[in-house]
Every structure is written in C-alpha cells, then in structure tokens.
Amino acid sequence: MHPRPIPLLAALLVTTPVGATEAELPAVLVQPADTLDPATLSTTRIDGADVDAVPASATDALGKRAVSIQATRPENRNTGIFVRGLGTTSFNDGMSGSVGTTLDGVHLARQGMFPLRLLDIESVDIVRTPALGGPGPATSAGGIHIRTRAPQWEDEASVRLERGTHGHEAYETVVGGTLVPETLAGRFSAYTQRRSGVVRNVFSGEDVNGGQHDGLRGQLLWTPSATLRARLIVERERLDDDCCAYSVARYSAASRARAAALGHTLLPADPLSREVAQDGSNRRRMDHEAATAQFEILLRDDTRLVATTGWRQWRFDSRSDLDGIDLAIAPRGGSHMDHRQWSQEIRFDGRLAPTLDYRIGAYHLQRSHRREGLLGYGPDAARWFTAGLDLPPLDDALLAAVLDGATVRTPGSQSATTQSLFGQLDWAPRHDLGLTGIVRYSRDRTRAETRCEVSGLQPLPALPGFSELAGQLRGALLGHDTRTQHRSRDDSLDASLRLHFEPRAGVELEVSASSGYKPGGVNAETVTGAVSPTFDAERSLGLEASAGLDLPRDGYLRLTLYRTEIRDYQALTYNPDSSPLIPTMNNITNVDAVRSQGVEIESDMALGERTRLALGAGYNDARYTDFRNAPCPPGSGVLYCDFSGKQMANAPRWTAFAGLSHHRPLANGGEVYGDIAWRWRSGFHGTTERGHGSHVAARGLIDARIGLRQRHWDLSLWAHNLTDEKHVTAVFALNGSGDYGALAGRPRTIGLSLTLAL
Secondary structure (H helix, E strand, O other): OOOOOOOOHHHHHOOOOOOOOHHHOOHHHHOOOOOOOOOOOOOEEEEHHHHOOOOOOHHHHHOOOOOOEEEEOOOHHHOEEEEOOEEEEOOOOOOOOOEEEEEOOEEOOOHHHOOOOOOOEEEEEEEOOOOOOOOOOOOOOEEEEEEEOOOOOOOEEEEEEEEEOOOOEEEEEEEEEEEEOOOEEEEEEEEEEEEOOOEEEOOOOEEEOOEEEEEEEEEEEEEEEOOEEEEEEEEEEEEEEOOOOOEEEEOOHHHHHHHHHHOOOOOOOOOOOOEEOOOOOOEEEEEEEEEEEEEEEEEEOOEEEEEEEEEEEEEEEEEOOOOOOOOOOOOEEEEEEEEEEEEEEEEEEEEEEOOEEEEEEEEEEEEEEEEEEEEEOOOOHHHHHHOOOOOOOOOHHHHHOOOOOOEEEEEEEEEEEEEEEEEEEEEEEEOOEEEEEEEEEEEEEEEEEEEEEEEOOOOOOOOOOHHHHHHHHHHHHHOOOEEEEEEEEEEEEEEEEEEEEEEEOOEEEEEEEEEEEEOOEEOOOOOOOOOOOEEOOEEEEEEEEEEEEEEOOOEEEEEEEEEEEEEEEEEEEOOOOOOOOOOOOOEEEEEEEEEEEEEEEEEEEEOOOOEEEEEEEEEEEEEEEEOOOEEOOOOOOOOEEOOOOOEOOOOOOEEEEEEEEEEEEOOOOOEEEEEEEEEEEOOEEOOOOOOOOOEEOOEEEEEEEEEEEOOOEEEEEEEEOOOOOOOEEEEEEOOOOOOEEEEEOOOOEEEEEEEEEO
C-alpha cells in the first residue's frame, strides 16, 4: 500500500469572518511557515536573484555563493549532495541523504527529488551542522532548505525567454496577484527547457545526453482573518532525456585483455572526450508531482500554530546500454522507481516570559517505494567473459547461447515511517546574549523486500566440459532466484546547544555543539558475502565556533571553525568477494568512524554605491578515522584494505567562490548591469574504493552576464563556463572490476535572455 495524505483537521476549526492583507497581519504571521530556526552564523542564504542570474543546473547554482558544498548529478535518480565532505549519492535505493533537503518546508525523502530548475525561488538556505530544529526530520550532516516565492497582493505577469548555444532553449512565465480583495491571492509559474546532446556516439553518429524538462507550480494564499494565513502549493516536474552515456575514464586490465583477445578496438579512455561508442540507446524519464499545505494560526499574542502537510509522488524510469561499448554484452538494462510520501509537521511557537521563547512540535513522515532493476545479456556476453581463457574450441553460436537473452530482474519494495517530537527554548537574558537549546526524539521503522529473478535462459546440450563452463558462467553472472525480507528499527535522542553573543554593535560570536542522526535501513540491492542486508544508523557530533562582522550597506563577514565526527557512516561501494567476474555494486556499508574539520570564510561587501563583491573560501579535512574493512581498489589483488586516515570520497579539500556585480543607472530611467561569478574546488576521489580512474581533478568555472533593463523589459547576454574549461562532474564504477565512467561537464554555453513584464 502506498501512503495517502491525512487531512489537516486544524484548518477546519477556523472560521473565516474577515479578510486581511499581509500588511495588516501580525508580524508573527508575516514570517514564512517554513522559516528555518535557529539560523546560525554558518548558515548561508542564497538569494533567488543569484540563483537564476545565469542558466545552470539547480545543483550547480549552490556553489556560486557558498563554500563546503559538493553536489553531483550524473543522472537525476543518482543525485549526490555533500556538505563539508559528508553525504552520499543515491545509487542504492535503500539509502537516504545525510544532508536533508526541503522545499517549502516539506522534506524530500529522495535526493533525486531535488528540483531540476530552481523556478521562482525566494531563497536557498545551506545548513552545515547536524539539524534538529527542522523543517523535516533530524539530519546527521546538515540541510538545504529551498523556499519559493509566495503569492503577493500586487498584480504581476512576466515572460522570460532564453536561447543559447548547444541547442539551449528555455521559456518561463510567472503570473500572480489578487483573486479576492484582501482575502485570496494566487501565483502561477511554469517553465520548459530543452538542450541538445553534447556527447558524440561515434558508433551511431548521434549526439546524445540531451533532452527536455519542464515544470509548473500553482499557489493560493488565503488570509480570511487577522489570525489565519494559509498557503496551498501544487506543482509538477517532468524530465525526458536521451541520457546517460558516460565517457570511459579507465579500462581495467581484464577489459583490455578481453577486447584484445576478441580483436575489438576500444575507444580511448578519456573522461573529457565527450565521446562514447555504444550500440544501444539510453533513455530516462522522471515525473514528480506534489502538493503542500501550510497553515499559520495566531492563537494569542506572539503565539502561533504552524502546520505543514506535504504529499509527493516521484517516478523514474531509465533504460541504457549497460556495457557502455559497441559490443552486445549487456545491451539491455535500467531501473524503475515509484516513490510516494506524505508528511505532517505541527509546531507551536510562543513566549513563556519576556526573555524566554519556546517551540514544541511533532513530525510524521510516511514513505514507500516499488522498484525494479533490469540486466539483460546479449550474444557477445559469453565470448567477452571467456576471452583469453584456455578453452577447447567451441562453436560461436553455442557459446553465445550460454548468456544471450538471459535476464536478471531485481524487484523490490520498501516502506518506512519516521516520527519525532522536538522542543526548543530561546533564552535572551540580555539584548546582546542568547542561548538556544533543542532536544529531539526520533523513531524510525523500515521494512523491505528484495527479490532476484533469472529468466530467458536457453536450453543447452549436455556436452563434456561445456556444461561445467556454462554453469560457472551463469552462476557468476546471473546468480539465482532469491527472495528476502528484512526490517530495521532505530531510535535516537539528540540535542544541540548554541550560545550567541554580541560584544558590540555589528559584531557577533557563536559557539555550538550538536548531535545528529540519520536512520539505518535495508540494503535495496541483492547482497552476498560479507555485505549485511541491513545497515546501522549514522550518529554525529558537531562542534562549531563562528564570528560575524556586519559591513556597511548590508555587507557581512563570517568566519567559522568546525569539527564533525560520525560513527557508522553510511557509504556506497562494491562487494569484492561477491563474484570473480562482476562483483555486486552499490552496496551500503557502515564505516566505523569519520571526521570532518576545517575553516570557512564568506563575505559580501559594497565597493561603492553600485558595485558589490562576494567572496568565500573553505578548507575541509574530511577523513576516514576508522575504516579497516574498506574494499580495495579493483585489480589490486587484495580484497580488503585499511583506509583509516585517507581522505573521504566526494570531499574536496578546498572550495572557493568569488562574485563581482555592478549596475549603472541611465538617464532614461533604465539601467546597465553586469556580473561575473567564479567557483572552484580541488580534486577528490569519486568512489569509496579509490580505484584507479576514480579521481576527479580540480576545476574552476566562470559564469558572466551583461545586460540592460528598463521598467518593462530586461535583456542580457550571458555565458556559462565562460573559459570553456573541460572538467568532470561525476565519476562512477561501470562495474566492480575496475572500469570507470565519467560525466564531463557541459561546455561553454553562450546565450541571450529576455524578460518582459506584462
């Protein structure tokens, strides 16, 4: 059974006698229902204008104004989000993110649900410490909280058109305003975006990895009285791509030897080539539908009830050439996912005394999914895996029949429930001194079923020697029909304490300590050998000290020192003792202990009346402190290694950004403006096992824009990746045998944007 949303009964208890505009609402109701509280000095807020200045992916936009964040998106389903080197990709469907993400106060239970395009965004908050105060459940590493623009009472309508190189096209519209005077306002926003492929398939002569995605959002803001504010959001996103084909970063010695034995020429291994040689096609499709209801009810002066209900359905289908080369080894494969969730969060905010505020609340999240993986072998499979072996002469057709047509399906299902109670006290004994404490109890229950179904086997003759070979190949590559059921139970009591002090006007100091938590679960892949079907919860402890200085014209300077330790850190890797030919992939393992420590500095300052400069740099030393059972790099001849003391995967040591913007008014009332943004990160290993070919080199990207705006229109010329730097955005293991693929970043894209205010 998929979960269904529960009606919010509190909203039915409120009468609607008199409307009220936002200007007439009490201050406690003007604040958004999903406001993140408490916001620390290390929390970075990115304004919506900075997000959509230059067209880029939603994850790329995060690094333009924040350090210590790393996001990878080789494809939508397998999004990875890391803060201070802590986090994970979502290649295994049984794993949730260490970095929680919310959209308008609703938790996104899968990282692949992160928006494709940040449409009509008010702000993005990046939290770098274990989060307990919400919105959403507790996290072990931090959070990203996205807030969209709410309906306004003033009427507005705009259209944005984008055209650029590499077939980039995007169209966006926003319409909003008053529907019922002083009572009901609405807002509608929609976009569609297309792009051509930038990867050349030399086998077919086609350009691949292009596609289209679109989305829409409809909102209503209802203020029937001075004590009630309600917001309803309905939205949908859709993606349809001929993706994803990955350039080969490295061939293993076994793959090179097999290709040589067959007389087959492999395409040169070059992660930056943007070339593939595939005899099969790739396709992925995603549909994401959601509804959110936010209610804020003023119960008495300075006391309010905030309730947020969310429902989401996320479906993903992919079909691809799994062998990645122009031989029919595994030409058919892919995955299907149908995820549904609903959540309910209720908070009471109030004041116990003039110097003491409180917040208490409850949270419930119900989620479930059905999934299926598919792997189909072709006529070249048996020849490939036996190439170079000392075998007696065999008829090619007879050998091909061993695996040709064989199909491995891995259906599964999972349901999980998260429940929590939390309380927060904010004590301000003086105007320059504040103390915040949070306590949260979390309860997680998960149950799952995994299956393996082998079909399509051709009958084979009982020939001496051949029967044994066929049985060994089928056993090593196909496995056997299995069905398993498992449960996972976790409970956690966590707390945080933060001291805030302002020694003088414009100067702030903070110290904080917090524990965090991410539940364990059930491995969604079929596991063998030493890999456990279940994995333990992450438990973190974070310490942080920050100093902030306010600068003229709304500028600031923030410096943070931090250290976070996590026990039973959840990581994805391959299982080296599962199969001698293709070890099982994307298994979840618990690393005994990891730690992340470093320093961050971010600043925004005015350089005169018309120019602003934003700067940031972060040094992050993220290491495995106890990882003695780590899988060794494939091909090393050793199964398990001690990685204790090694740099963590997907954890660049350095990150930095810089942004310069300038505007100059014109005599006719218009304005000329321009901005340039640079973001950089150092290199890192993209996989846990640190195999040869898994390293991602450092890169620095520059975006720029120059434009002219008048009252009713805005025309800009922009460039994404202005210097056309060749770079890799993600690396992953093609199999457990040492072959690695890479997704090259998009080349320089130059275009025009025109926004018309109607």
